Structures are given as C-alpha cells and as structure tokens.
Amino acid sequence: MSMPLASTVPAAPYIDWAGLSPLLALLGGAIIVLIVGLAGPRGIRTKLVPLLSLATFGVALGCVIALWGQNLVLIEDALQLDPLTLILMLVICGGGVVAVLLAWRDQAAEEIAHGEFFALMLLASAGMFVLVSSRDIVMTFVGLELLSLPLYILCASRVREERSLESGLKYLIIGSVGSATVLYGFALLYGATGQTGYSDIASAISSNGLATDPLFLTAVAMCTVGFAFKASLAPFHQWTPDVYEGAPTPVTAFMSVATKAAAFGVIIRLFDVALRPAIEAWRPIWIAIALITMVVGNVGALRQPSMKRMLAYSSVAQAGYVLVGFVLVTDLGVQAICSYLILYSFGNLAAFAVVIARERETGEGDNISALRGLGTSRPALAIAMTISMLSLAGIPATAGFMGKLRLVEAAAAGDYAWLVAVLVVLSVISLAYYLPVVATMWRGETQPGTDAASGVPVLAGGAPEADATGARAGWELTAVAVLLAAAVIVFGIIPQPVFNLVASAARGLGLS
Amino acid sequence: MTIHLSIILWLPAAAGLLALLLPSRFARWISLLGALLVLAYAITLLVDYDRAAGGMQYVTDITWIRSIGIHYALAVSGLNLVLLATTAVIFTASALWTLIDEPDSGKPGIYALLMGLAQTAVMGAFMAQDLALFVVFFDLMLVPFYFLIVIWGGPDRTRAVLKLFMYTLVGSLLMLVGAITTGVMAANGGEPNFLLSELAKTPLGSTAQGWIFLAFALAFLIKMPSFPFHGWMPDGYSNMPIGVLAVFTAILSKVAAYGFLQIALPLFPDAAVRYQELIMIVAVASILYGSAMAFTVDSARLVLGYSSIAQLGFIVLGIFAFNGRGADGAVLQATNHAIVAGALIFVVAMLSRRAGGSEKLSDMGGIAKGAPAFAAVFVVFSFALLAMPGTANFVGEFMILLGTFTSRMTFAFIAAIGVALAAFYSLRFYISAMHHRVGEKVNSFEMTLREALVVVPLMLVVIALALYPQFALRPAQDGTRVALSATEQAQSSAATASTTGNGR
Structure with missing residues (x-):
C-alpha cells in the first residue's frame, strides 16, 4: 500500500494476466453475448446466444482447471487466486452452465431479450470472481456490486409479470440496504485500522490491540449484518422467499448455488483472514x-x-x-x-x-x-x-x-x-x-x-404458453x-x- | 480378503434391479429367487463358519472414503451369523407372500427393487465392521421403507411414514454425530479410522462416552421401538403393507438390539455400565407397557406391535444384564422373536382375509371352525409368543431372566410379570380370533396351499429351534463373550474404584 512518493511516475502495478483469465473470459464473453444478441435473425438470438454463454462458462471453467493448484496474488494485493477461489469458481461456473441450460427456452430471456439476459448472468459471475478472490475491502465492495446489480435486473426480467418485477424491486431495495451496511462497515473498518488490505487489517488489529475497540467492533457488526443480508442468513433472510418465488426460476436456481458460494467465499476470507x-x-x-x-x-x-x-x-x-x-x-x-x-x-x-x-x-x-x-x-x-x-x-x-x-x-x-x-x-x-x-x-x-382432500389451492400463474398442458x-x-x-x-x-x-x-x- | 460377503450383501439389490428391468410378470419370481439364493448363501456361511477359530471371518476391508478414514469393512462372527440367516428367512417369506397377496398399483418391479435394497441395507448393518459404515446402513435401511409405505401403504400412510422417519432419524442422526466424534476423538488429532476393531482399542474419555452412548442408545431404542420412544409405532404398523410389516417388525428391531451388542457395549463400556440401570428401567417399562397395551388394543396388528415392544424390552434387559447368560438369551430371543413375530404378521393377514378384510379382533371370532389346520399353525406361534415351556422362546426368556437375576434382581422380578402378561395377550389374541362366537363378517376357509407355503416353513423353524436352541445359542456365545468383555472390565474397574473410594 505504500507508494514511493519520490518517484514522479508511479510504477504500474504488476498484473498476472494468466491468473485473471477466468475473469477476462467472463467479461469478454458477456460483451460478445451482448453484441450477438443484437443480431436480427431470431435463430441467432434464441440458439447462438445461449450457446455462446455456455461456451463462455466453459472457457472460464477451462481457465479455472488450467490454474488449478496455483496460489497467486493478482494485481498487487487486490485479488488472490488460491485454491479457495478456484474451488468456488468451479461451483459458480458449474452453476452457470446449468443455469444457462435451464434458461435456454425460458420466457424471461424472451422478454428482456436474450443477449441482455445471458450477458447479465455472465457479468454477475464475473462479480462473483472478484468477490471470492478479493483480499482488499475496496475490491470486495466492487465485486459485491458487480454481482448484485445484474441479479437485481435478472430477478425482474419477466417484465410482464408483476411478481417478477416485485421480486426485482424487493431485491434491489434490500440488497442496497445490505450493500450500504457493508460499505459503512468497511468505512469504519478503514477508520479503525487505517488499512484496506485483508492481511494489513489483520496485523493492524493485533498490533494495535483493536479487538475490543468500540469503533472496530461497530465495523465488525456492520460487516456481519451486511453479509448476513447478502447470504440470506436469518434474521436478515426475509427477502429470500419473496425474491426466490418471484424471480424467473432459472435465475433463482443460479442464485441459490452461485450467489451462495460467492457469499460464503467472501465471508470466509474476510472473517477468517482479515x-x-x-x-x-x-x-x-x-x-x-x-x-x-x-x-x-x-x-x-x-x-x-x-x-x-x-x-x-x-x-x-x-x-x-x-x-x-x-x-x-x-x-x-x-x-x-x-x-x-x-x-x-x-x-x-x-x-x-x-x-x-x-x-x-x-x-x-x-x-x-x-x-x-x-x-x-x-x-x-x-x-x-x-x-x-x-x-x-x-x-x-x-x-x-x-x-x-x-x-x-x-x-x-x-x-x-x-x-x-x-x-x-x-x-x-x-x-x-x-x-x-x-x-x-x-x-x-x-x-x-x-x-380434493389435500386442499392445496391450485394457483393461477405460470407462463402463458404453458396453458397448453x-x-x-x-x-x-x-x-x-x-x-x-x-x-x-x-x-x-x-x-x-x-x-x-x-x-x-x-x-x-x-x-x- | 474374500468377496463372499460382498456377494451376499449386494445380491438382493441386484435381484431387485433385475426384477425392475425385466418384464413385470417375472418381478415377483425374481425377487423370490434372489431371496432364496441369499438364504442358501447365508446357510452355507453358517455351516462353513469355523467355530473353533471363532472371531471375525470372511473379512472384507477396503478403504471407502480416504479423507475421513471410513472403510468398507464386512465380516461375519458368531453374533451376526444367526441374525443374517434369520433375515434371509424372513425376506424369503415376505417374497413368497407377494405371490399370494400381490401388492396392488401394478409396479411389482419397483416393489421388488425396494425390498431388495432393504435387505441389502439390513444385511449391511449386520455385517459392517466400520462404525461409520454401520451408521450409513442403519440410516439407509429406512429409505426403501419410505417408498414401500408411501406407494403401497394404508390410508393414513403419508402421515404415518413421516412420523416414522422423523422419529427414527432424530436418533440415527445423533448417532451419526456420535459415531464421527468417536472416530475423530479416538484418532486424537491424527487420521481418523472408523474400524470397530481399532476404535475398541482406544476407549474415549468418560464424558464423551456418556453422551455418545446415549445417542446410540436413543437411536436403537427408537428403532426397536421401546417405551417411551414408540410414538411412531401405532400409525406406522397400521399403515404398512403386510409383506413390509413382517420384515420391519421381525428384522429392523433386531438390528437395533444387535447394535447394542456389536457397537454400544464394546466401544462405550464405561458409559454402558454407568447407564445400565437407566436402560434397564426403559426395558422393564417397555415390557410392562407393551404387555398391558397388547392386552387392550383391538387391532390385531397393534397387538403384535405392542407385544414387540415388550419382547424387545426383554432382549434389551438380557443385554444389559452384562453377563453371558443374559446376552446369549437375548441373541436367542432376537432370533425367536424375528421368526414368530414375522409369521404372526402373515397370520394377521390370513385372519383378515377370513374376517371380511378387517384386522380388528372384535370383527373376528370362530375362524378356527372352518380352518382347523390354520388354527393348529396359529396355536404353535401363539405358544411360542407366550414363551411356553418347550419352545425356544422359553429358553430365551429364561436365560434372560436368569442373567438379570444374577446382576440386578429387582429388575428380574418386575420383568417376570411380563412373562405372565405375555400369556394373557397371546392367548387373548388367539382365542378372540379363532374361537368365541363367529363374527358377522367372518367367512372362514382352510389355509390355502400358498398361505401354507409361507407360514408352515416358519412354523417348522420355530419347532426346530424349540428342539435344538443350541443352533442359535452356540455361535452366539462366542460373539457375546467378545461383546461383553469390555463392559465386564469396566464393571470390575468401577467396582474397584468404588471400594477404594469407600475405604478412603
């Protein structure tokens, strides 16, 4: 974190591009998918776009496998590509592959256009990579938002369906409260320790004896609450059933596996390390x-x-x-x-x-x-x-x-x-x-x-095309x-x- | 290292799978054939077991999950051989029964597969020589029964099966935690190893033994069931199809009893000695409660259900007498009860066929009139159930009471009341079904050939055991010695501790 002030041209940070390859694959794939999604022929939008998304997740998985066993620090001290990151990325990309297959012929992709739908899913996965690998609270927050924003939209992607819109709005509001809490917690954490890197925070805590410091404890409490919101842990889980129910089911499936893995990744790293x-x-x-x-x-x-x-x-x-x-x-x-x-x-x-x-x-x-x-x-x-x-x-x-x-x-x-x-x-x-x-x-x-004995009311709903039972x-x-x-x-x-x-x-x- | 035990273990499941894949008209025959093969295999093992050498034989040991140190380890010993053979007998009888009383809803292949899986899981629990493997099979045992009950069960099956599952899984999941903790603590920071033989070498500290023993005891007592953990039993028994209930009441309760001898006593001897009286109180309460309830309920199935609670009470009492006689009696009684209770479940179904489909004792009566041979078979089972002198059940109960008498006299006196009560409920069951005034719906007819095929062999087994109970006792003796050696040691060290404590 210390920069030599004397030098006028600060040295560019060393970036391990190979280590970043899963992230680059996901981001690049998102852009390609978005562009291809603009194509005129319907066949391209409904078939090629999901196929490209699958391929992107596949390439990301390939990068993860190629990097298997590595333990690298990427971009100075911002990201860490260690076995934990790789294992969680395996879960996230695997979940992504399944989610793309589930969403392939879904009404949601039809309604907000295929390119956008799948690109958002890839962007959220990129956010998850940043989140699970970050070892700096600023990067953590960037990852958190990069993960959350696409998901808010994906939840509301059944734009003709009131429940889906409600789900997206609810997730946006609750998620923002969670993010704000985390951000405030991070700010206090920086205030208490003067550091943003996880290992620097850890050493600041032990060297300054901060473990009982009120400011620091407030920061820990805010972080705990914020991540409990994000990982839908009780008593901060109330949004989960409504959002899961209203969101298009492939999105729900994706969230239940990938978002959870990412949330636990960051919780493990923040608490067990910093x-x-x-x-x-x-x-x-x-x-x-x-x-x-x-x-x-x-x-x-x-x-x-x-x-x-x-x-x-x-x-x-x-x-x-x-x-x-x-x-x-x-x-x-x-x-x-x-x-x-x-x-x-x-x-x-x-x-x-x-x-x-x-x-x-x-x-x-x-x-x-x-x-x-x-x-x-x-x-x-x-x-x-x-x-x-x-x-x-x-x-x-x-x-x-x-x-x-x-x-x-x-x-x-x-x-x-x-x-x-x-x-x-x-x-x-x-x-x-x-x-x-x-x-x-x-x-x-x-x-x-x-x-008739079960008394379960048959709910109206479901996709219009599904009425042909x-x-x-x-x-x-x-x-x-x-x-x-x-x-x-x-x-x-x-x-x-x-x-x-x-x-x-x-x-x-x-x-x- | 032999493959024999793996063959006998997976044979039923393989037969079930074959039954599912081939055209459904063969399903029940394949299922029967599989059961007969297992029976033949089990008898061969029983004959081939080298009593002179004793101990574990046909040992199979492969590392299953390396990270946690769980082995796929199987072996037969004097303790489980007879129970394995009994399992094979009852499953064969149950497979025969489906030839008479075809389970409806037209999926005989699925039925055969589930029964095969059930038999595999039960035999796995009997043969497992790895603590975690035992727990896995013990829990797995329940899964096929869930589907058997949900698809073929009685009118209230959904609720009944949920109750059964939740009750038993509370016990067996706590047992899982206890088992894993045992392995981890015994390893003391090293690589855990769940082989029973390894675990027995390094007994745990007293506190850990205490709660882990109680977790195991809870799992076993629920599965039996014992009073007051029998809440699932009335609904469960009432809603199981006959072939399934016969297996459940005859065999699954015995896995629990066997678990005490095979797992709980050798691994947690100090705790077993400490909680001896607690378990004995539960056993005696089960005997009294089960007998009293069996004497009052109207449903023939529940008469047997409650009588099982009482009989299992005797078995537990014998095990916790912590001496050879009690434990041998318990193993013998486990065999006896499995055969008799299984047979009586089929008898209930036969009675119900003659009483207009009702299983209530109040709807029966006078059935003996048109079915003298059936009555004769039934009376043999009834006498065996009440432990008439001359039956192996008498030998078993006598040994249990004798063993209890030498270790805890008070309990023996109270338990002896149960012997008298057994005569009451058993004879009441027989008389009110077969004699008395002919019930309104009763349309009695003689035992059919197919019915005879199921119950007569079981009757012959009962008679054979009566004539020669040593058949089950001899192999059991070697096994119970091993099972009891740890508790005997714990008892004597506890006694020394208390005398030195008093002398101070």
Missing part, C-alpha cells in the same frame, strides 16, 4: 446466526405450497448448516464448506430443473400440485426429484449426506460437536417438507386436481435433472474425488 485476530468478538455472533438460520429456515419451509418458496427456505437452512463449518475457523471447516457447497448444488439444481419443467408443462406454476402423480406420468423427472429431495434431506447414499458427514467430521475435530448435534436434530424437521414432495409424486394419483418441456431439462441426480448418487457413494478436490481449500488462508 478479522481473525478478533475471533472472540465475532464467533459467538456467528454461532447465534447459524442457530437462528437453521431454525428459521427449517420451520419456514414447512407447509409451503410453492416449491420455490420451500426451496428458498431450504436454502436458508442449508446456509445455516454451512455456517457451522465457518464458525470452526479450521482447515477442515473450510474444506467441509467447499465439499458441502459442491455436493449440495447437485441436488439443489436438479430440483430446480424439475420445477422448471413442470412450470412449463402445467399451468400450476411452481405449486407442489404440479408434481402430483409424476411418478407415473414422468418417471425420469420423478426419480430425479426424489433423489434430489433425499439429498437435500441428507439421506445416506446421496451427495447431501456426504456433505453433512464432512461437516460433522470437521465440527467434531473442532470441538463443536454440540453445534453439529443441534444441526442434525434441526435437519430432521426438514424431512417434514422434503418427504411430502416425494410422497406427492409417488402416491399414485395421476390426474391433477383429483386429490400435456406439452413436454425441453429435453435439456430432463437431461440436466437426470444427470445431476446421477451425480448425487455417484458422489453419495464415491465422495472421495470431491474430497480430494477440496483438500487444499484453505491453503491460501493460513489456518491451522
């Missing part, structure tokens, strides 16, 4: 947030007729589980978080794929009644949904179980077995909302609406759902590859 000397100040608060989040998420998901609301609350609960890995502040804890985020995303995305398929096939939107009798009418989708629900519930032989197993192991090793015991007891509540979904599909009632949604949805469900089972039985992948996750953090 604020680690003050761990005694923030750990109890985060434990409380974890507990509240698990309770609120699991209880809120009960008896939700809307699948997207249910999955929103479920994602809140899952975020609570991940926090258990975070409060440990150990190497194993970070590994467990990364395993969990990877393993959880398969089942979660498979569930969204099935929900989208049923949204397009029936006129019932994302209501659970759209799944009735699916076991007989669409066994492939039903099996995928069943596996994904079992995985989210953490039943053995699924990826979700292995994610939980890793969390339990990390917590036991970190002397927080009691916290993970609370986790599993609360996760039993989750059976009460995951399993009825399974039962609805397999109970043997085929005709929608024949089950009986039509099959695109093959890509079934393929995505089935492949992801297969991955759930494969990694539920052979989880070692994932564990190998995340083995070095905490290498750049300097944890014990």
Whole structure:
C-alpha cells in the first residue's frame, strides 16, 4: 500500500494476466453475448446466444482447471487466486452452465431479450470472481456490486409479470440496504485500522490491540449484518422467499448455488483472514446466526405450497448448516464448506430443473400440485426429484449426506460437536417438507386436481404458453435433472474425488 | 480378503434391479429367487463358519472414503451369523407372500427393487465392521421403507411414514454425530479410522462416552421401538403393507438390539455400565407397557406391535444384564422373536382375509371352525409368543431372566410379570380370533396351499429351534463373550474404584 512518493511516475502495478483469465473470459464473453444478441435473425438470438454463454462458462471453467493448484496474488494485493477461489469458481461456473441450460427456452430471456439476459448472468459471475478472490475491502465492495446489480435486473426480467418485477424491486431495495451496511462497515473498518488490505487489517488489529475497540467492533457488526443480508442468513433472510418465488426460476436456481458460494467465499476470507485476530468478538455472533438460520429456515419451509418458496427456505437452512463449518475457523471447516457447497448444488439444481419443467408443462406454476402423480406420468423427472429431495434431506447414499458427514467430521475435530448435534436434530424437521414432495409424486394419483382432500389451492400463474398442458418441456431439462441426480448418487457413494478436490481449500488462508 | 460377503450383501439389490428391468410378470419370481439364493448363501456361511477359530471371518476391508478414514469393512462372527440367516428367512417369506397377496398399483418391479435394497441395507448393518459404515446402513435401511409405505401403504400412510422417519432419524442422526466424534476423538488429532476393531482399542474419555452412548442408545431404542420412544409405532404398523410389516417388525428391531451388542457395549463400556440401570428401567417399562397395551388394543396388528415392544424390552434387559447368560438369551430371543413375530404378521393377514378384510379382533371370532389346520399353525406361534415351556422362546426368556437375576434382581422380578402378561395377550389374541362366537363378517376357509407355503416353513423353524436352541445359542456365545468383555472390565474397574473410594 505504500507508494514511493519520490518517484514522479508511479510504477504500474504488476498484473498476472494468466491468473485473471477466468475473469477476462467472463467479461469478454458477456460483451460478445451482448453484441450477438443484437443480431436480427431470431435463430441467432434464441440458439447462438445461449450457446455462446455456455461456451463462455466453459472457457472460464477451462481457465479455472488450467490454474488449478496455483496460489497467486493478482494485481498487487487486490485479488488472490488460491485454491479457495478456484474451488468456488468451479461451483459458480458449474452453476452457470446449468443455469444457462435451464434458461435456454425460458420466457424471461424472451422478454428482456436474450443477449441482455445471458450477458447479465455472465457479468454477475464475473462479480462473483472478484468477490471470492478479493483480499482488499475496496475490491470486495466492487465485486459485491458487480454481482448484485445484474441479479437485481435478472430477478425482474419477466417484465410482464408483476411478481417478477416485485421480486426485482424487493431485491434491489434490500440488497442496497445490505450493500450500504457493508460499505459503512468497511468505512469504519478503514477508520479503525487505517488499512484496506485483508492481511494489513489483520496485523493492524493485533498490533494495535483493536479487538475490543468500540469503533472496530461497530465495523465488525456492520460487516456481519451486511453479509448476513447478502447470504440470506436469518434474521436478515426475509427477502429470500419473496425474491426466490418471484424471480424467473432459472435465475433463482443460479442464485441459490452461485450467489451462495460467492457469499460464503467472501465471508470466509474476510472473517477468517482479515478479522481473525478478533475471533472472540465475532464467533459467538456467528454461532447465534447459524442457530437462528437453521431454525428459521427449517420451520419456514414447512407447509409451503410453492416449491420455490420451500426451496428458498431450504436454502436458508442449508446456509445455516454451512455456517457451522465457518464458525470452526479450521482447515477442515473450510474444506467441509467447499465439499458441502459442491455436493449440495447437485441436488439443489436438479430440483430446480424439475420445477422448471413442470412450470412449463402445467399451468400450476411452481405449486407442489404440479408434481402430483409424476411418478407415473414422468418417471425420469420423478426419480430425479426424489433423489434430489433425499439429498437435500441428507439421506445416506446421496451427495447431501456426504456433505453433512464432512461437516460433522470437521465440527467434531473442532470441538463443536454440540453445534453439529443441534444441526442434525434441526435437519430432521426438514424431512417434514422434503418427504411430502416425494410422497406427492409417488402416491399414485395421476390426474391433477383429483386429490380434493389435500386442499392445496391450485394457483393461477405460470407462463402463458404453458396453458397448453400435456406439452413436454425441453429435453435439456430432463437431461440436466437426470444427470445431476446421477451425480448425487455417484458422489453419495464415491465422495472421495470431491474430497480430494477440496483438500487444499484453505491453503491460501493460513489456518491451522 | 474374500468377496463372499460382498456377494451376499449386494445380491438382493441386484435381484431387485433385475426384477425392475425385466418384464413385470417375472418381478415377483425374481425377487423370490434372489431371496432364496441369499438364504442358501447365508446357510452355507453358517455351516462353513469355523467355530473353533471363532472371531471375525470372511473379512472384507477396503478403504471407502480416504479423507475421513471410513472403510468398507464386512465380516461375519458368531453374533451376526444367526441374525443374517434369520433375515434371509424372513425376506424369503415376505417374497413368497407377494405371490399370494400381490401388492396392488401394478409396479411389482419397483416393489421388488425396494425390498431388495432393504435387505441389502439390513444385511449391511449386520455385517459392517466400520462404525461409520454401520451408521450409513442403519440410516439407509429406512429409505426403501419410505417408498414401500408411501406407494403401497394404508390410508393414513403419508402421515404415518413421516412420523416414522422423523422419529427414527432424530436418533440415527445423533448417532451419526456420535459415531464421527468417536472416530475423530479416538484418532486424537491424527487420521481418523472408523474400524470397530481399532476404535475398541482406544476407549474415549468418560464424558464423551456418556453422551455418545446415549445417542446410540436413543437411536436403537427408537428403532426397536421401546417405551417411551414408540410414538411412531401405532400409525406406522397400521399403515404398512403386510409383506413390509413382517420384515420391519421381525428384522429392523433386531438390528437395533444387535447394535447394542456389536457397537454400544464394546466401544462405550464405561458409559454402558454407568447407564445400565437407566436402560434397564426403559426395558422393564417397555415390557410392562407393551404387555398391558397388547392386552387392550383391538387391532390385531397393534397387538403384535405392542407385544414387540415388550419382547424387545426383554432382549434389551438380557443385554444389559452384562453377563453371558443374559446376552446369549437375548441373541436367542432376537432370533425367536424375528421368526414368530414375522409369521404372526402373515397370520394377521390370513385372519383378515377370513374376517371380511378387517384386522380388528372384535370383527373376528370362530375362524378356527372352518380352518382347523390354520388354527393348529396359529396355536404353535401363539405358544411360542407366550414363551411356553418347550419352545425356544422359553429358553430365551429364561436365560434372560436368569442373567438379570444374577446382576440386578429387582429388575428380574418386575420383568417376570411380563412373562405372565405375555400369556394373557397371546392367548387373548388367539382365542378372540379363532374361537368365541363367529363374527358377522367372518367367512372362514382352510389355509390355502400358498398361505401354507409361507407360514408352515416358519412354523417348522420355530419347532426346530424349540428342539435344538443350541443352533442359535452356540455361535452366539462366542460373539457375546467378545461383546461383553469390555463392559465386564469396566464393571470390575468401577467396582474397584468404588471400594477404594469407600475405604478412603
């Protein structure tokens, strides 16, 4: 941070362009997609644009894989390309690939034009890269905004749909409050420590004995609250169900995997690196947030007729589980978080794929009644949904179980077995909302609406073109759902590859 | 390192998968064929087991999840061999039953697959020699039953199955946390290793043992079920299809009992000794409560459900007597109860076919009139259930009470009341179904050939065990010695500690 004042021409910062390649790929892809989206022929817009977006995510993934195992500092001290960044980018770009496939024939892309829709998705991913790799509070804020602004628009991209607009507006307002809180927290943090770099902040805290300083503690509190908003942790989660429900479902799916991974990336880096000397100040608060989040998420998901609301609350609960890995502040804890985020995303995305398929096939939107009798009418989708629900519930032989197993192991090793015991007891509540979904599909009632006893009101809504019931949604949805469900089972039985992948996750953090 | 145990383990699931893939008219036959093959394999293992050498045999050990140190480790010992054979018998009977009473909704392939998976999971839990693997199979066991109940269950199935799942998973997930903590703590900062043989070498500290033991005990007591953790049982039993219920009541409860002997006592001996009386109180309460309820309920299924609570109470009591007689009796009784309770579930279905589809005792009566041979078979099972002298159940209960008497006399006295109560409910069940005034809806007919095919072999097993209970007792003895050695040590060290404490 110190510049030699004597020199008149400050030396340009060294930039490791190779290390930045995932970011450059995403930004470049966004621009190309935006331009191609202006093309006249409809075929180009509806086919080439998603294809280019897929290719962009593919190239970014390729860059991530090419850089695998590196631990570099990019652009002076602003960004850090370490295993954590790479692992989270794998989740984010993987989520992006799936989200593009899910959004391919979606009404939302039709309504705000394909180029814009997919370019925004790529821009948000670029923001996520900046966020998870930043090691400087200014860069963190830039990343946060670069991630958030495209998502606000994407949420509102069903411009003819009131719920979608409401979702976007709500997300904009709440998100801005969150950003403002984070920014204020950062300002105070700079005021207290006089530094913007994460490692400089850490050394300033320990050398100046700031851990009990009121200004510093206020800054920590503001950062905690702000990121809790962003990561939809209770009690700052209230926006999540509404935004998830109103947003176009592919966007919801993308947010539930990629945004979450990015948010946890920055939380890990900020607290485990920059604020680690003050761990005694923030750990109890985060434990409380974890507990509240698990309770609120699991209880809120009960008896939700809307699948997207249910999955929103479920994602809140899952975020609570991940926090258990975070409060440990150990190497194993970070590994467990990364395993969990990877393993959880398969089942979660498979569930969204099935929900989208049923949204397009029936006129019932994302209501659970759209799944009735699916076991007989669409066994492939039903099996995928069943596996994904079992995985989210953490039943053995699924990826979700292995994610939980890793969390339990990390917590036991970190002397927080009691916290993970609370986790599993609360996760039993989750059976009460995951399993009825399974039962609805397999109970043997085929005709929608024949089950008068259930009393679930059939909601109006869904896309106008979906009113022609009986039509099959695109093959890509079934393929995505089935492949992801297969991955759930494969990694539920052979989880070692994932564990190998995340083995070095905490290498750049300097944890014990 | 042999592959035999992996073959027997995955055979049922493979047969189920085959049944799903081939045309559905073969499904039930393939399922039966798979079950018979497993039975043959299990009997071969039982015969081939080298009693003189003892210990774990046919050991299979492959590292499964390297990062966490979880092994795919299987073995058979005296303790689980008989239970494996019993499992194979009951699953075969259940597969035979589907030939009579085809599960409706026309998906025999899925039914066969789920039953195959269930059998694989149960046998996995019996054979697992790795703590985490045991927990995985123990939890996995439940999943096929969810679908079996949701698709083929009774009218209130959705609620019943949710209750069943939530109850049992509270226990088994806490058990998971306990198991992982055990491995991590035993490793003491190094690489964890979940092999039971390794874990038994490094017992945990007293505090950790305490809560981990309680987590395991809770999981097992819920699964059995024991009073007061039986809340899922009435709904669950009422809504399971017959073939599924037979397996559930006969086998799944035994996995829990086996878990005490195989896992809880060897790994957490100090805690087991400390909480001995607590568990014994639960066992005795189960005996009294189960017997009393079995004596009062009207549903024939629930008579059996509550009687299972009482019988499992006896088994737990025998295990926690911490001596050879009690534990041997418990293993014998686990075998006996599995066969008898499984058979009686089929009897309930046969009664209901003759009582106009009702399973209420008040709708039955006088069925013996048109079905003397059926009555004869039924009376054998009834006598076995009440532990009539001459049956193996008598031997089992006697050994349990004897063992309890030597270690905790008071509990033995109270438990003995349960023996008398068993006669009450068992005979009430038989008499009110078969004798008394002929019920209004009753249309009695003799046991059909297919029904006989299911229950007569089971009756023969009951008689064979009555004539030669050593068949189950002998192998069990080697196993229980190993299981009890740790607690005996803990008991004696606790005794020394208390005498030195008093002397000070």
